[in-house]
Amino acid sequence: MSTLHAPTATETDRSLLERAALGNEPALEQLYDRYSAVLYGTAYRIAGERSDAEEIVLDTFAQAWRDAARFRSERGSVIAWLTMMCRSRALDLVRARGRRTRLVNEAGASESDAPPAMGTARPGPATEIEGSERRAVVAEALKGLSPPQLEAIQLAFYEGLSHSEIAERLGEPLGTVKTRVRLAMQKLRDLLRPYYAEPSA
Amino acid sequence: MSDAVQDPMRDLAPGYALGALTPEETRAFEAALAANPALQKEVAEYRELNALLAAQDPRTPADELKARLRERIGNRARATSGVRAPSPVRRSFGPVATGMALAAMLLLSIGLSLKVRVLSDAIRTRDSLLSEREGRLAEREATLNSILEPGVQLTTLTATGAQPVVQIFYDKVKRRLVLHAFRLMPVPAGRIYQLWLMPKKGNPIASQTFNTEADGHGLVTSVNVPAGEEISGFALTIEPAGGSPQPTTTPILYGAIAAAQ
Numbered sequence: 001m002s003t004l005h006a007p008t009a010t011e012t013d014r015s016l017l018e019r020a021a022l023g024n025e026p027a028l029e030q031l032y033d034r035y036s037a038v039l040y041g042t043a044y045r046i047a048g049e050r051s052d053a054e055e056i057v058l059d060t061f062a063q064a065w066r067d068a069a070r071f072r073s074e075r076g077s078v079i080a081w082l083t084m085m086c087r088s089r090a091l092d093l094v095r096a097r098g099r100r101t102r103l104v105n106e107a108g109a110s111e112s113d114a115p116p117a118m119g120t121a122r123p124g125p126a127t128e129i130e131g132s133e134r135r136a137v138v139a140e141a142l143k144g145l146s147p148p149q150l151e152a153i154q155l156a157f158y159e160g161l162s163h164s165e166i167a168e169r170l171g172e173p174l175g176t177v178k179t180r181v182r183l184a185m186q187k188l189r190d191l192l193r194p195y196y197a198e199p200s201a
Numbered sequence: 202m203s204d205a206v207q208d209p210m211r212d213l214a215p216g217y218a219l220g221a222l223t224p225e226e227t228r229a230f231e232a233a234l235a236a237n238p239a240l241q242k243e244v245a246e247y248r249e250l251n252a253l254l255a256a257q258d259p260r261t262p263a264d265e266l267k268a269r270l271r272e273r274i275g276n277r278a279r280a281t282s283g284v285r286a287p288s289p290v291r292r293s294f295g296p297v298a299t300g301m302a303l304a305a306m307l308l309l310s311i312g313l314s315l316k317v318r319v320l321s322d323a324i325r326t327r328d329s330l331l332s333e334r335e336g337r338l339a340e341r342e343a344t345l346n347s348i349l350e351p352g353v354q355l356t357t358l359t360a361t362g363a364q365p366v367v368q369i370f371y372d373k374v375k376r377r378l379v380l381h382a383f384r385l386m387p388v389p390a391g392r393i394y395q396l397w398l399m400p401k402k403g404n405p406i407a408s409q410t411f412n413t414e415a416d417g418h419g420l421v422t423s424v425n426v427p428a429g430e431e432i433s434g435f436a437l438t439i440e441p442a443g444g445s446p447q448p449t450t451t452p453i454l455y456g457a458i459a460a461a462q
Binding site for chain 2: 025028029032036037038039040041042044045053054057058061062065075076077079080081082083084086087088091092093096097134135138139153156157158160161162163164166174175178181182184185186188189192193195196
């Protein structure tokens with residue numbers, strides 16, 4: 001089974017988080033090195049602004065630092081936990097600021113398509129190879145969705161829109177959108193299950 | 202939990218993991234999640250999927266962000282962030298130079314004032330966001346606490362064909378309940394849904410009135426149950442707006458409280 005971190009890494013995510021829970025700052029920094037690009041990319045896609053995305057990433061790792069002792073590996077992997085916190089913060093921020101209304105109104109002129117002008121991701125070599133392989137697999141799975149399903153997933157995941165906002169954006173009935181999102185996620189889950197990070201890793 | 206209840210919740214799992222549910226749906230889902238290991242596993246799977254999707258578009262943040270993280274968690278970066286510029290050497294200036302210096306100071310002062318105003322606005326925005334977020338968390342936590350109390354019983358009111366569904370989380374000790382409805386279409390203007398507490402003996406007791414959202418979801422929290430009444434079940438009717446002291450229509454939903462385990 002594939003994992004989300006470099007196979008050459010000598011220390012697992014879980015072990016790093018356990019050390020972070022004991023106050024080891026370098027351990028948290030290693031997690032930052034592994035996942036800051038993924039989380040920053042996610043936060044940037046949702047929040048649409050560099051400064052917001054940076055704050056979200058900082059908040060996420062600060063929360064991981066505070067709550068490391070509460071992490072339960074049986075509930076999932078470290079990166080799934082970090083991603084959940086990051087997306088949750090990004091969605092809260094965007095919703096609170098009402099930018100989502102603007103995003104809906106500005107369909108077709110998405111700010112999130114603009115590059116952050118800060119260079120490209122530069123993970124370690126092993127991570128880069130595995131990361132590109134994994135991205136290819138996920139891209140292939142996304143191609144397996146119907147165009148309406150893919151659009152709904154992109155709006156929900158990468159732009160952080162709710163079901164009702166997607167329905168508004170697409171001019172589709174709410175029930176149709178809910179079904180579309182659900183079926184698309186179920187299909188992706190079934191296809192990509194072998195590539196989940198090891199929960200205990 | 203019966204299939205009639207479990208399936209709608211499982212249907213909500215992908216949307217929950219994506220953060221695409223309404224606040225009411227989220228609260229109801231989390232209520233069901235707390236008591237359903239299968240649902241927890243499902244959500245965990247979708248979160249792993251989210252992590253894979255998130256990794257599709259990595260972008261390297263600015264280098265300084267790591268230093269800011271160090272500073273945030275109280276690391277050594279603090280030592281390098283507070284370096285003060287050395288004091289300027291005092292010199293003698295002529296009147297023109299003094300005037301220019303004063304003008305420069307005035308401009309600097311205006312610039313600093315503007316900067317302070319911008320920063321103050323930013324702080325106010327963040328404070329507002331923080332308090333709003335804390336308020337929502339407190340509300341969610343209160344609802345979760347109320348339905349996770351020991352002894353809270355779940356009663357499901359279903360109609361023929363399993364549409365719609367109303368769940369009642371009843372805390373017999375605190376005599377309080379939370380109602381969660383889904384697939385219950387809103388009633389037209391001038392009408393309202395009314396919950397009835399069914400005592401073991403006697404007439405139905407009028408309880409909360411409510412309406413649902415356009416998608417059929419509704420959540421009513423902190424409904425009190427009168428002291429001294431032993432409740433055996435719940436019913437739902439459609440009444441004139443404002444509610445009725447006694448039911449005026451046949452219940453559209455009914456559910457009996459399960460015998461104590």
